[in-house]
Amino acid sequence: MNRLFRALYEPQPIMPDAICQGLGYDGKALKKIDLTRSFKVKHFHRLLPPHIRSLQTYRAGKPAEELAREKNLSRISKLASNENPYGSSPLALSAMKAASKNVHRYPDTGAFALKNELATRWNLKQDNIILGDGSEGIMTYITRALLGPGDEVLTSENSFIGFSIMAKSVAADLKTVPMTDDFRFDIKALKKHLTEKTKIIYIANPNNPTGTYISVSEIDDLMSAVPKRCLVILDEAYFEFARSCPDYPDSMDYRHDNVITLRTFSKAYGLAGLRIGYGFAHEDLIDGLMKVKPPFGPNSVAQALAVAAVRDSTHLEKTVRCNLEQRERTFAFLQKIGFYPIPSVTNFIAFKAANPEGEAAMFDDLLELGVIVRPLSSHGMTGFIRVSIGTSEEMDHFISAMEEILPSWRNRFGSEM
Ligand SMILES: Cc1ncc(COP(=O)(O)O)c(C=O)c1O
Numbered sequence: 001m002n003r004l005f006r007a008l009y010e011p012q013p014i015m016p017d018a019i020c021q022g023l024g025y026d027g028k029a030l031k032k033i034d035l036t037r038s039f040k041v042k043h044f045h046r047l048l049p050p051h052i053r054s055l056q057t058y059r060a061g062k063p064a065e066e067l068a069r070e071k072n073l074s075r076i077s078k079l080a081s082n083e084n085p086y087g088s089s090p091l092a093l094s095a096m097k098a099a100s101k102n103v104h105r106y107p108d109t110g111a112f113a114l115k116n117e118l119a120t121r122w123n124l125k126q127d128n129i130i131l132g133d134g135s136e137g138i139m140t141y142i143t144r145a146l147l148g149p150g151d152e153v154l155t156s157e158n159s160f161i162g163f164s165i166m167a168k169s170v171a172a173d174l175k176t177v178p179m180t181d182d183f184r185f186d187i188k189a190l191k192k193h194l195t196e197k198t199k200i201i202y203i204a205n206p207n208n209p210t211g212t213y214i215s216v217s218e219i220d221d222l223m224s225a226v227p228k229r230c231l232v233i234l235d236e237a238y239f240e241f242a243r244s245c246p247d248y249p250d251s252m253d254y255r256h257d258n259v260i261t262l263r264t265f266s267k268a269y270g271l272a273g274l275r276i277g278y279g280f281a282h283e284d285l286i287d288g289l290m291k292v293k294p295p296f297g298p299n300s301v302a303q304a305l306a307v308a309a310v311r312d313s314t315h316l317e318k319t320v321r322c323n324l325e326q327r328e329r330t331f332a333f334l335q336k337i338g339f340y341p342i343p344s345v346t347n348f349i350a351f352k353a354a355n356p357e358g359e360a361a362m363f364d365d366l367l368e369l370g371v372i373v374r375p376l377s378s379h380g381m382t383g384f385i386r387v388s389i390g391t392s393e394e395m396d397h398f399i400s401a402m403e404e405i406l407p408s409w410r411n412r413f414g415s416e417m
Pocket residue numbers: 081082133134135136137160162204206207208235237263264265266272275276277
């Protein structure tokens with residue numbers, strides 16, 4: 001370890017000559033640096049414990065600008081990350097200027113304005129609310145505060161991989177059960193796999209990447225079997241799109257003490273780039289999570305824009321309405337061309353393309369035409385593609401690109417369907 005420390009931190013001759021001509025803060029000449037001497041990466045690798053080393057790095061969808069540059073394309077439709085294609089609320093954007101005046105100050109650690117807005121809207125106390133850098137931020141507080149090596153976490157296969165990565169990053173023992181045949185969380189299987197050691201159950205409702213949801217009666221069934229010592233995370237990142245389904249369980253109607261509801265400003269509210277999400281739970285749990293939360297997140301601009309976004313019901317309603325129109329149209333198209341779209345209540349649709357090669361080829365062929373979708377092998381759904389629902393122009397682009405690639409694609413993979 002000593003040798004490693006010296007190798008990494010002892011002053012080494014690693015700066016270029018030009019810089020070396022100058023003096024350091026202490027007035028002494030800086031040491032010579034040889035940039036050809038690279039860091040010994042394998043040392044870092046050895047610092048990582050095995051459960052971190054074995055994690056797969058999360059790969060986000062390709063940025064549109066990168067694709068435009070690489071392929072020299074003028075038209076790009078990014079349909080890979082379930083963002084709001086209509087942008088942020090105009091009210092939020094107009095709050096930006098005022099919010100940016102104070103960026104030289106740390107944010108309000110109590111986030112009074114936003115918590116007050118949420119508390120009023122959902123009839124809660126501020127002590128029942130936690131904010132995070134995205135709802136993923138709150139997941140990190142939960143895993144950090146509640147989980148340790150070997151603690152059992154129960155969830156489904158083919159669910160949000162962000163949560164699985166976090167659970168594994170604290171060496172928790174992640175148990176997964178298969179989905180039902182119609183790609184939904186299998187409540188019976190979850191109940192069967194509950195053990196004395198289960199500490200957390202994670203449910204994305206609706207689920208990403210399938211777009212499906214579990215109903216009021218299914219949640220009731222699950223909650224009747226879950227012991228009070230076990231925390232249920234109800235991740236409702238796509239709540240705003242699903243809430244109109246009559247049997248969709250709004251978890252705010254399920255104020256069990258052992259449930260935490262997670263929601264986000266990244267999807268229907270169109271603030272993904274600002275990284276802000278919120279959680280509702282019993283104040284004792286929130287108090288515990290606050291102990292491990294870095295004090296200053298989310299940043300002050302995110303807090304201010306989120307307040308404005310919550311107040312802008314017009315933008316939210318437009319987003320949900322247009323999403324529904326384009327989702328129905330895209331679903332019908334995928335069915336018509338003989339794929340198997342999974343019925344979705346969200347702003348994306350997953351569909352069965354073919355075998356892994358067919359999935360990769362479809363992704364590549366669409367990319368050539370400027371359409372970025374998400375292949376789902378990485379989510380354990382081999383042969384599936386997920387397309388986020390964009391504007392009507394973006395879905396025109398997706399549909400025409402699919403029609404263009406299909407003849408040649410079918411020649412290569414059609415028989416696999
Ligand atoms: C089910 C689910 N939960 C959470 C998140 C993360 O959202 P946020 O941007 O709030 O971290 C996502 C993002 O794709 C998601 O699909």
